[in-house]
Amino acid sequence: PVASPQCLHVVLFVAQLLSLLLIVVGRCRASFPRWWYNATSQTCQRFIFGGCRGNSNNFLSEEECKKGCATGEEDRATEKGHSKNPAVGGSFPRCNGTPARPKRCLGDFFCAAPKEVGHCRASFPRWYFDTETRTCKMFIYGGCGGNKNNYIFEEHCLNQCSGNGGKRREMLRPKENIGKLEVVLAILLAVMAAILLGSMVFFFIKLCRRNQDGTLERVWSTMDDKESLMNNAYTL
Incomplete structure (x- = not known):
């Protein structure tokens, strides 16, 4: 059976994500020349692979790397709607409900994910990107499980996530506006x-003054009545 275009786009999208992983030389001590795709410089670079425990960003030749991952020129051509690389051509999968290129969705997988220490009990110092402060912070990784927001070096974390703050800033703007509105409302209420x-x-104060004036008037009127009675008595 022939795969549907939607399935092909998903496969290509996953291939793009795998190509953008960081370089892993592996734990073994062999010396195999390999190529990996540097998403920061958007170029294929050579490295020495140890022979085991690598990742999918590991190619036998530079040509294979270029075919599997887009170069800078192909990225720019794709922005205009044309690409020589079938892996990055055509329409792209959706990221948060809107059509987007795979690299623009990386923040959701590698940067916006919450910190996870994993379910093992090892103690490896790692770095994760904090979307609240937009900085990379250190944490202790248990050694297994976790997510993609997990970097061995702070530099890798910054290179991968320092440019993915635009979406986060847009998400924070409503909260900032709500905070400003709360301050204005508090001032108005005060x-x-x-x-x-x-x-x-x-x-x-005005009511008390009126009561005081009424009391004085009654006192003076009583004294006037007494004086008139006494004057009448003397007259008689």
Whole structure:
């Protein structure tokens, strides 16, 4: 059976992700010349492979590396809608619901994932990208499990994730706007409370003055009545 175009796009997308992995020389001590794709410089570079425990970013020749991963010129051609490399041509899978190129989705796999120490109990110092502070921080990795947000060196973490903060900033803007709105509302409420308190104080002071004036008037009217009675008595 012939694979559907959607399946082919998914396979090509996974191939692109595998090609963008960091270089791994392996734990063995052999010396095999190999090639790996550097996503930062977008070039295929030579390295010495130990013979075991590598990853998929490991090619026998430079030509194989170039065929499996896009070069800088092919990337620019793809932006215009044309590519000589079938692995990066045509439409691309969706990243968060919108059509996007595989490299633009890397932040979701390699940078935006939360820190995971894994379920083993080893103690390996590693680095992960913190999307809140947009910096790389050290953590202790257990040795197995975890996710792709796991780097041996801080430089690798910065090279992979330092340019993926645009989407995160857009996600944080609503929170920042909400914070500013809360401050403005708090200030308005404080001003309204001060105005209301001042009005109440003024009202009570005015009411007390009115009561005091009424009391004085009653006192003076009583004294006037007594004086008129005494004057009438003397007159009689």
